Amino acid sequence: MTGETVLSATGLVMRFGGITATNNVSLDLKRGARHALIGPNGAGKTTLINLLTGVLTPTEGRIELLGEDITRLAPHKRVARGLVRTFQINQLFDSMTPLETLALVVSRQQGLSAQWWRPLGASARVVERASELLEHFRLADVAQQAVKQLAYGKRRLLEIAIALACEPRVLLLDEPVAGVPAGEREELLQTVAALPSDVSVLLIEHDMDLVFSFADRMTVLVNGTLLTEGSPEEIAGDPKVKEVYLGHGTSGSHAHSREDGHA
Numbered sequence: 336m337t338g339e340t341v342l343s344a345t346g347l348v349m350r351f352g353g354i355t356a357t358n359n360v361s362l363d364l365k366r367g368a369r370h371a372l373i374g375p376n377g378a379g380k381t382t383l384i385n386l387l388t389g390v391l392t393p394t395e396g397r398i399e400l401l402g403e404d405i406t407r408l409a410p411h412k413r414v415a416r417g418l419v420r421t422f423q424i425n426q427l428f429d430s431m432t433p434l435e436t437l438a439l440v441v442s443r444q445q446g447l448s449a450q451w452w453r454p455l456g457a458s459a460r461v462v463e464r465a466s467e468l469l470e471h472f473r474l475a476d477v478a479q480q481a482v483k484q485l486a487y488g489k490r491r492l493l494e495i496a497i498a499l500a501c502e503p504r505v506l507l508l509d510e511p512v513a514g515v516p517a518g519e520r521e522e523l524l525q526t527v528a529a530l531p532s533d534v535s536v537l538l539i540e541h542d543m544d545l546v547f548s549f550a551d552r553m554t555v556l557v558n559g560t561l562l563t564e565g566s567p568e569e570i571a572g573d574p575k576v577k578e579v580y581l582g583h584g585t586s587g588s589h590a591h592s593r594e595d596g597h598a
């Protein structure tokens with residue numbers, strides 16, 4: 336890793352009336368990073384992601400993407416600059432197929448969306464990229480099924496594929512395995528592990544197995560404040576982190592039991 340910072344948040348503060356949801360949080364995401372953001376419920380993870388994506392404008396602080404100030408940039412402009420978060424499943428069009436959905440996003444990404452009258456898939460470049468994504472995200476066999484008929488795990492895979500279709504430099508991966516049944520987890524975990532290495536990833540996740548198998552760097556938030564940041568080893572051995580998690584009925588390390596039966 337070159338150590339180059341691709342996304343940098345400095346002194347972020349977000350107040351909602353009397354509540355300080357984000358309290359002077361700074362975070363640097365390095366090129367190619369696998370960085371996890373963890374913290375108990377209400378720690379301020381969602382608020383921080385909303386600040387990074389531009390859904391919220393911070394009360395104080397600054398956000399830079401690839402060295403440029405994006406603190407007040409609209410969300411879609413951040414996406415165009417390569418800062419993309421995974422989309423929630425309920426934002427998908429249920430009657431479209433994974434192929435159509437990805438072709439739509441890829442067309443837009445390739446600047447072809449103005450040619451909406453052309454049948455989806457009429458451009459070879461679009462079909463090529465959409466097929467590549469379907470293959471990579473193990474959706475090829477369900478490419479022609481309506482999204483509403485897909486198993487939940489496949490829908491989560493499609494969410495990540497859509498984000499990747501936007502050609503991100505930075506991917507904010509929001510709880511990729513949340514709610515996924517045991518039998519479908521492994522496929523999702525493997526796919527997440529195989530994300531392109533040049534894409535820097537910030538993972539927001541409660542599942543400690545995934546966090547510790549994925550991350551090379553971790554940031555812990557508590558009550559809107561950055562408790563600590565470090566390598567997975569440092570975080571796993573940090574008494575402050577253990578205390579926070581034990582206080583919330585789960586452990587800061589691998590104690591979270593595996594539900595999928597895989598070692």
Ligand SMILES: Nc1ncnc2c1ncn2[C@@H]1O[C@H](COP(=O)(O)OP(=O)(O)OP(=O)(O)O)[C@@H](O)[C@H]1O
Pocket residue numbers: 351354355356374375376377378379380381382383
């Ligand atoms: N729009 C809002 N108005 C008022 N308070 C808010 C708003 N959004 C978040 N908060 C408060 O900010 C704090 C942090 O919430 P946030 O959702 O960011 O935490 P979180 O770490 O994502 O939690 P979880 O893991 O449960 O999703 C909470 O006390 C929450 O009630």
